[in-house]
Amino acid sequence: MASHPGSDVLIAGGGVAALEGLLALRAQAGQAAVITLLAAESDFVLRASAVVEPFSRGHARRVPLREIVEDHGAHLEVGVLAAVEPERHLAMTADGRELHYDRLLVALGALQADPFPGATVFRASDGDPAFLEVLAQAVAGEHGALAFVVPPGASWALPLYELALLTSMHLAEHGAPPVELSVVTPEKHPLEIFGRRAADEVERLLEQAQISLRTLSRARALEGGRLSLEGGGAVHADRAVSLPTLVGPKLPGLPADGLGFIPVDEHGRVAGLADVFAAGDCTSFPVKQGGIAAQQADAAAAAIAASLGLLTDPPPFRPVLRGLLLTGSSPRYFRAEPGAGREPASVAIDAPAPDARFSGEGISTRSALWWPPSKVAGSHLGFWLGRPRGTGDGELEDRFVRGDDAAADAEWQAALELALLMAENEARFGDWTAALRALDSAQALTGALPAEWAQRRDLWEAELAGTPRSDLAG
Ligand SMILES: Cc1cc2nc3c(=O)[nH]c(=O)nc-3n(C[C@H](O)[C@H](O)[C@H](O)COP(=O)(O)OP(=O)(O)OC[C@H]3O[C@@H](n4cnc5c(N)ncnc54)[C@H](O)[C@@H]3O)c2cc1C
DSSP, X not given: OOOOTTEEEEEEOXXXXXXXXXXXXXXXXXXXXXXXXXXSSSEEEOGGGGGGGGXXXXXXXXXXXXXXXXXXXXXXXXXXXXXXXXXXXXXXXXTSOEEEOSEEXXXXXXXXXXXXXXXXXXXXXXXXXXXXXXXXXXXXXXXXXXXEEOOSSSXXXXXXXXXHHHHHHHHHHTTOOOOEXXXXXXXXSTTGGGOHHHHHHHHHHHHHTTEEEEOSOOEEEXXXXXXXXXXXXXXXOXXXXXXXXXXXXXXXXXXXXXXXXXOBOTTOBBTTOTTXXXXXXTBSOSOOOHHHHHHHHHHHHHHHHHHTTSXXXXXXXXXOEEEEEOOSXXXXXXXXXXXXXXXXBOOSSSSOOGGGOBOSSOEXXXXXXXXXXXXXXXXXXXXXXXXXXXXXXXXXXXXXXXXOHHHHHHHHHHHXXXXXXXXXXXXXXXXXXHHHHHHHHHHHHHSSOOHHHHHHHHHHHHHHTTOOGGGGOO
16 A cells, blocks of 8 residues: 655644544544644634633633644645635635645535524624523513523534523522523423433433423424514513524535535545545535544544545544533433434434444443543543643543442532642642642533632632732632
């Protein structure tokens, strides 16, 4: 098998799929590929962790792309991919640059559209001022009813459930007057894509939080305190919080399906094009989730390495769905595999492909099902994001610790208290690195730090960076 050292691989995008693709390709191709990352922004933002921001439970994780790109021997170009000319192996940027590639991995994510008229859309960006306002108004007693609405069309429903549960806890903690909370979803059962056990667990959590549930319902519009539903019927709501409906990027030079998504095969090869691959939310695979995006990127990276003669038999994309649900207390871990159960759950999106059918039973537990328990379970990126500070690369590992829930909760609480105690002790002696490492472990256990600890982390990070305390006020 002849190898082609020095082949130019261009990765377009700066999100989960692009970075997982970079790390996987570097692991598989060594230095034989010259990798450039073309990204519209200069930072990677882990949007999956943005749900904690409105509740003062920390920030969405942000990493300068240059750091991760240069750590992996690649080159960063900041710019917007505007078109591809596959015959000439050229990627054109919006500001007129022409970038040559031998292999191209397109990982541009999806575009966001408003889900229905009147929705307060949580976009996981720029601090989400619209949602913050709804939350503050609810605390002030200005709303009698809030609906959390899983949008029709392509989306990822899990954050909506997190927002509903965290809102319930936030309102109670802030002594808000009673607010009727509800979840409205086109699903038959909440998060049914993870199987029956996860659905049962989410139903239990909603009930405990006194959030009512309306399934098999698609929202049409919010108007005058009424959320109207397709096919008739309505739900009482002063505000309807939802997520964007996703549409594909539809780039000149690349094929697109009816919604603008890029059709790919199980190795991430773009239909009808040589040397062009795609992964993540921009593809036509119907589940728009970070862990899935990463698995697609792994398959594409392997196929690219194989096409360069560096690997035989690249493994295809075989989706496994791993989800971490933030609840305000111990998180829940879900796992489902296609075809593993008796009755395939329908996905909460239109036109599911056969590969998008997940387990009828699935796994739901309070113990971490993968390690480190990163919010986005990408094999390489998940490890990189969740690893203790100062350690190198590795791969996420599955764990199947399944005990009884009470024991898991007690173990979790003890481990959390220990990690926080260690953090406090280290901080007392001014060892900010050790203190932050202990907080990283606490965060790995909780998914999101308790509010006061998130604030301490900001302070300690500033101390480590040498910022005087007086500059931190406000
Ligand atoms: C609130 C919220 C919570 C979520 N929670 C979870 C969760 O718990 N677990 C999970 O697995 N998933 C979760 N997801 C879904 C997950 O975030 C996405 O599925 C994942 O980010 C998709 O990765 P991607 O790389 O395909 O796209 P993105 O992460 O969207 O990345 C796309 C990248 O491409 C860049 N880009 C776009 N256009 C261009 C262009 N023309 N040229 C150059 N660069 C461009 C963008 O700037 C961005 O960096 C959540 C999503 C949201 C919104």
